[in-house]
Amino acid sequence: MATTPSPFSRFVRSEAFAGLLLVCTAALAFAWANSPWREAYFTLQHTHLSVALGAATLDFSLEHWVNDGLMAVFFLLVGLEIKRELLIGELASRRRAALAVAAAVGGMLVPAALYALLNGGGPGRAGWGIPMATDIAFALGVLALLGPRVPVGLKVFLTALAIVDDLGAVLVIALFYTEQVQWGALGLAALTWGAALLAGWGRRKPSLKLYAVLGLLLWLFVLQSGLHATIAGVLLAFAVPIRQPDLSLCTPSLLTAAQPGEEEEVGARLQDLEDLLERAQSPLHRLEHALHPVVTYAVLPLFALMNAGVSVGSGGLGVVSFGVLLGLVLGKPLGVVGGAWLATRAGVAALPRHVTWTHMVGAGLLAGVGFTMSLFVANLAFDDAALLTQAKLGVLGASVAAALLGAVWLLRTTRAQAAHAD
Template identity: 80%
Template sequence: MSSSPSSASPFTQFVHNGAFAGLLLVCTAIIAFVWANSPLRDSYSALQQTYFSLALGDSALKLSLEHWVNDGLMAIFFLLVGLEIKRELLIGELASRRRATLAVAAAAGGMLVPASLYALLNAGGPGSSGWGVPMATDIAFALGVLALLGSRVPVGLKVFLTALAIVDDLGAVLVIALFYTSGVQLAFLGLAALTWGAALICGRRGVVSLKLYGVLGILLWFFVLQSGLHATIAGVLLAFAVPIRKPDPAGYLASLTDAAKPGRGEQVGARLRDLEDQLERSQSPLHRLEHALHPVVTFAVLPIFALMNAGVTVSSGGLGTVALGVTLGLLLGKPLGVVGGAWLAVRLGVAALPRRVNWPQMIGAGLLAGIGFTMSLFVSNLAFDDAALLTQAKLGVLMASVLAAVLGAAWLLLVSRKGEQVAVTGLKPDH
């Protein structure tokens, strides 16, 4: 079913913009990498360490630009992730038990196997805390590659990879909250809990004002930041408070029938405008917020994050077990875990492959799941205080993400051509 751009779902818009969004991320990452390894590298470090203060009465919050991006802007990214998770759980792909089981099983394997590979290589060493780095999938990059492949890839595979990445992100959020959190300040944690409770009450009562959720979200972010938990968790917490409701088909039909009644041109035009207004108002706060955040995150938040975090100075860290663990975790552990988890779920009869998707294509999805980039870079910043180890982790993420994108695209092109050959000849490709 086709739809106009204005009525397209957030998922459809995300896939359509995926190629450009991925390209934008690549370009900003390359700019940061070249800048950090050029004679102007000092200006890059100076930009990261430029401090800005936000004063509120007698108190002030002073953070470097790098921290404002990683703790502030990325909270918006995590808000969008939370909205996507909630929507998928309630009315999306994860609302179906069998489809959800496939995505959860694949994501679980895709997190456990990379983390285990990394832990084996770095057990007892200074880089042991980085086991969470190769666990996540970058939705923008992965879907960007699929968008470039176009109709060669079945829609079912795109939907599966999206659901997988969303479950993956949920797992990453839990890992950050449980394992990459500093000492907790109970007073601020209590204030954060009260603020979140107020947001949840508003959501349960069907409050639709996005401005109210915005104010509560800013307070929640500040209290979570001061509590010692990572501030971006506030974005996910707020997302689960924003209400979602199903549209009323009867109301739409009545308005559409009224708009179709005969009359003068200006009368029909006025009815159509009323119908458009009603359709706009009938969108749930979650859908409205998700539509508003998609372009902000895709074309501003993520590129700025890449610019601030992909500037890795190669000479300062070199390659070691941290870089090797991240690279093997994403390139080898991800496809093994994703395909293995999905195969086990299908074998046990609790899940089924998406329509028109076969196991060779699932291997391609597993390879693309190795594009860690955004979330992996983010976890790297939390896992390592040592600059040399952080450099190794980021180098591993960048190398593995590029190789995963190339290998995944090449593999899917190969299996799609073999599939076309079978469809045309009726024979296996090697006959």
């Protein structure tokens, strides 16, 4: 009898597909931007679209709409995942959280320091935040390609590491890539966020439509405040409540096995039970499940299409590119393994079951795949087109190198362990 995949197995497979879709879209954008039809690509990228929201009219390029608008939905999903992991997931366990936090902090500080060694006194100094992030879709996608030979504990660790990494990236964006704050708009954003917090206070099933309206207002006020608009997604996520499922909705009649002659009712009864279980989920779980396909199939591919199209003819590799490469390919594994080693030596954490330090090196290499968040920070760090081109080339090159190095390392490690066991 076939076994039903666990929720985590399904999650890994979906992230693997997301990674493959991102690779294909990024390759398409890069090829388009360097083809004879490159002008059409850049014309599409800079086509303006105006939207009226009450008294406010927003007029941005398509690239701007994707990076400031659609990516807020991505950050909303990131925020929901962070909150879930902190409250009931891997980060709810003190020792597992300590390992992920220590590895993530090391994996952020060391790449930033290595980047600063090359660019600290030059025009590219603002890009120190670029090599700090890990792209969970790409990293888990590579792990999924290696199959069951990779310990499940390593996949869980890398997931927790990437989530802590995302939280760090959000803080970096909020604290260091905000030029000027408009306090009036920020006050309105705070009031809207307070309303979102109150929406789930004491209510058994707050409406997701209400959160959609409040989220749109919050995004608009944060956009006008000077903070990056995507921060609104994370703030809204922290306001969405998470509770234990209300299984009282599942009445005994639905759970009772069918009697002889009642086989025709089984399908309808199972459908009713599925619908009730869906309604019994907390608002956070319902919103997360609703957003995941939207982000996977629409938001991230559009982001890759708008941002991975780098014309090599408009500028080549430079010191910024080498800083990003050094940070992601070398700094990430050094920081991740070093942070995890310090945490275990201090006795506050332990490696997951069946995971060795050799596995951890492979995870550190895969953590150097920084595609989505690194490209996002690059857009915030540089207004100069030449520096932005250098940064994007560094991110793309480093992500490919980190994925290949991590895959080869883990493949050789698992084969060596299998041969030793035989």
